[in-house]
Amino acid sequence: MLELRNVTAGYGSQTVLRDVDLVVPDHSVVALLGPNGAGKTTLLRVASGLVRPTAGRLILDGQDATGWPSHRLAAAGVCHVPEGRGIFRALSVRDNIRLQANPALDLEPVRAVAEAFPRLGERLDQRAGTMSGGEQQMLALAHAYVAGSNTVLLDEVSMGLAPKIIDEIFDYLRRLAEKGAALLLVEQYVGRALELADFVYILNKGRVQFVGEAGELGEEQILASYLGVEAS
Numbered sequence: 001m002l003e004l005r006n007v008t009a010g011y012g013s014q015t016v017l018r019d020v021d022l023v024v025p026d027h028s029v030v031a032l033l034g035p036n037g038a039g040k041t042t043l044l045r046v047a048s049g050l051v052r053p054t055a056g057r058l059i060l061d062g063q064d065a066t067g068w069p070s071h072r073l074a075a076a077g078v079c080h081v082p083e084g085r086g087i088f089r090a091l092s093v094r095d096n097i098r099l100q101a102n103p104a105l106d107l108e109p110v111r112a113v114a115e116a117f118p119r120l121g122e123r124l125d126q127r128a129g130t131m132s133g134g135e136q137q138m139l140a141l142a143h144a145y146v147a148g149s150n151t152v153l154l155d156e157v158s159m160g161l162a163p164k165i166i167d168e169i170f171d172y173l174r175r176l177a178e179k180g181a182a183l184l185l186v187e188q189y190v191g192r193a194l195e196l197a198d199f200v201y202i203l204n205k206g207r208v209q210f211v212g213e214a215g216e217l218g219e220e221q222i223l224a225s226y227l228g229v230e231a232s
């Protein structure tokens with residue numbers, strides 16, 4: 001279980017998150033919603049150790065992980081799929097998968113990814129940066145699977161992709177959750193996020209404005225009253 005307790009964080013003298021409490025329980029999906037600039041990406045960076053809180057704590061499985069560098073959090077099972085994907089563009093798909101994989105797992109990583117995403121299986125020797133945006137996103141998402149991560153932080157993974165690819169990606173996320181991974185999902189498609197989520201947090205100007213079970217609010221309500229936009 002990953003927890004932020006009373007976290008304040010930002011960049012230099014700019015405070016972005018203020019007194020944020022957030023819990024990602026084991027085996028659950030948490031949707032993190034909020035308008036542009038609310039601090040969603042920053043919150044994921046705190047959770048993965050890229051931004052250190054100036055106050056408050058990051059707790060992983062009951063242990064104080066505040067100030068742990070990101071590689072230590074990754075080794076402890078936290079996988080961050082960042083905005084902009086975080087793959088090695090100059091390397092082949094196969095080499096990316098090998099670098100992502102946790103050798104301690106009883107899993108043949110390249111084969112496992114090819115089964116999860118047949119498109120990637122057909123492109124193992126292609127340079128990752130030459131793939132389509134959707135294929136690159138699949139490769140970024142494969143990371144969580146072959147690393148055996150139990151907490152996966154996902155930053156707008158559907159950004160700029162066609163609906164059919166987004167369907168494939170959400171099917172994969174559903175399977176990841178069914179296998180027992182906890183997901184913290186930042187997503188612009190509120191409806192898709194709510195279908196998958198158990199809990200919802202709405203962040204506004206760096207503060208948690210709403211927290212509840214995903215069934216408590218409808219999509220329209222969330223869009224209208226919290227995000228200030230119309231349902232599409």
Ligand SMILES: Nc1ncnc2c1ncn2[C@@H]1O[C@H](COP(=O)(O)OP(=O)(O)OP(=O)(O)O)[C@@H](O)[C@H]1O
Pocket residue numbers: 011014016034035036037038039040041042043
């Ligand atoms: N590296 C950085 N240095 C300085 N300020 C930053 C940095 N990254 C983000 N910010 C600022 O922090 C605030 C929150 O940004 P953040 O990216 O966390 O928001 P967000 O909720 O993810 O927005 P979006 O929906 O547009 O992705 C913004 O005002 C942004 O300008």
Ligand SMILES: [Mg+2]
Pocket residue numbers: 040041042083155
């Ligand atoms: Mg963002």
